[in-house]
Amino acid sequence: MVRSAPIKWSHVTQSGVPRHRIEVEASDGEVYRKYADDLTRFATGLVGPSNAADVVSDAVLSCFGSPSWSTVHENRSFLSRSVFNRAAEFHRATGRRRAREERVALPELVDPPEVRPEVLRAVQALSVKQRAVIVLTYWEDLGPSVIAQLMGISEGAVKRHLARARSHLKEELKTHE
């Protein structure tokens, strides 16, 4: 049941330059701009639309602040892995979160577009690694070897995660037919 849906919305966007901000290096900015959308979609597959931007922000800033960042050649792999790691941390933290905290959040902002509950349920049955493999396989159309490189795991591990994820989803989807 939908209890309320907005009839009038306000868009509040920020322009201009914040005061006292710390600039991201120009070259890092270029890298980020190139992969930002892909990373956000990947994060959405891992943690859902409401938290994707947060996970991406944390992950990217963590990369940019890492001493090894300047030596990284495969920027996309490095960033994707960081998003994946942040997503895994997010799930651990979320497990400890209490519903009460959501209550006092007093929702003021409308969440990003909704995903059907059955889709969320199906995805929630998967581990973060399985989600990552599923998103990269079915959204990005990447093969196991590329996924392995992106995630920093072996090709065999990718295939195992994919097989388990497909098996889980097969059961989930069956129950909703």
Next chain:
Amino acid sequence: MNDRLDTQIRSLVMELVDAAPPAPSLHELEGMERIRASAEESPRRPDGSVEAHDWSRRVRRSAVLVVGAAVLVMTGLLVVGGGGGTPQAGKLPLHSGTWRLADDVLTGTWSQYTDGPPRGSLTCPTTSVCYVMSGHYKTPYAGAPLLGVSLYASSDGGQIWTAHPMPDGFAPTSQIACGSASNCAAGGTHDGQSVFAATNDGGESWALDPLPSVVGHLDTLSCPSKDFCAGLAAKSNLLSEGTTDATFLFTTDGGKTFTDEPLVRGDSMQSLSCSSDQDCTAIGSSDHLGGPDNFAAGVSARTTDGGATWSPGTIPDGLGVDGDSALSCADARHCWMIGLIAIPSQNPPQCAGIPIHEPPGTTTPTTSVQSPAVAAVAQAESAATAKEFQKEAGSPQVGCSAPGWPLIIGALASTTDGGLSWTPDSMPSDVPQPVFEGLSCPTDSQCWVTGADVVPRQVGTTYDGGQPILLGTTDGGATWSNVTFSVPTGAPDAYGQSYLSLGGISCPSAGSCVALGDAAQSAPSSPVYSLAAQDRANRH
């Protein structure tokens, strides 16, 4: 089979990934970096706060509840100029006298200050002492992790605020309630245990007393004296989500011991107000009227013996109660409530020809047939809406709702018998589709309510489909007047929303109120509006 499974999985993944929000801009990342730096510099702020992330896409809660589908028609994107809130800790400077009320149609003088405490629950036990319990969250989005909770205290009617951190790990489940200038309490959880948090020194120190395990958590709280506090306790979900069978939980010794009493069987009470340790009134929904799914049906109950027995009251047909409803009792007999009524869907002419589909899973809301008194209020509200839409006929940015679906809007009702019977109050004709947030009624004749309507308002370069409203009555609800504010040019509004709605209000006595702007949950401060007796106002 595998092909089919692959197709299904691909479709599922596409649906999920298609819901991706816009990637954070580089600008936002830099803002985030600023937050991080700020947090590292001062990790032990009293309220645990850091300057919040300036999200580039922030959508404010609508000023009207629409049951059914709605779409936004927007032909222009409005951009807000930057501005900075000041991270706050300890004493918060307020620019007394800087901002003034432009148009005051009621007695007294409302003043406006710009740097109040963060958004939170407000209560003022005396004309000079006020408290706000505020959570600090990781992001402005709903459901964001709670990082800490502080009690902000003011001893000068809302001008200067001092932050007192509440115990680590405490997460409130109720609003703050104060039985005296220094005795306050709140329900909450701590390490998974439902607790009653109490202070007797204005928030400098706290005691966490566990609630009896069988009662669940304390959802709403009312403390008419320093020793007596009563609330609605629920075992499972939050009352705002329609929990049924809440019980009346009270303490007469400041939280050392608790007594649990049942309320009216089959009713699900959502809000409670006690004017003494004997007299309390509750409002809610009832299973026999369709429960919380019926937006336009409510029930009430009254006790005059401290909760031992409850007498059911009657709310007129078509006047609903939900988890966001509020109740304020000035004394044992005189109370007001924020309720809900349904009015027919109306759209501005710009919506003609735009196909609007109902969201998946949406079901037609249940609404009761309206009593004549409720129908009269609904009719007046429809007329106010039509008048407003006429004015907006040339606007490039309007909202459209699905035809045939009722709009559920805010309504006010009053009782003079402690809640046994209720009368809907007429609204001013210039307040279309109000949504009410806060309610405080200090006397049997005076009551104040805050919220927003759907008259478009622009503050600086921040546009909203609604504007703040502050309504007051000084004749027992026979007439309500709208106090309007003019936001001064250049008012800081880094979070875009602070001046576009009003949140909590607390009026400890006639002619003395404090209200807060309805800021985003991560905003470091919100405006404070103060109605002060003339002698205090003269000092500003």
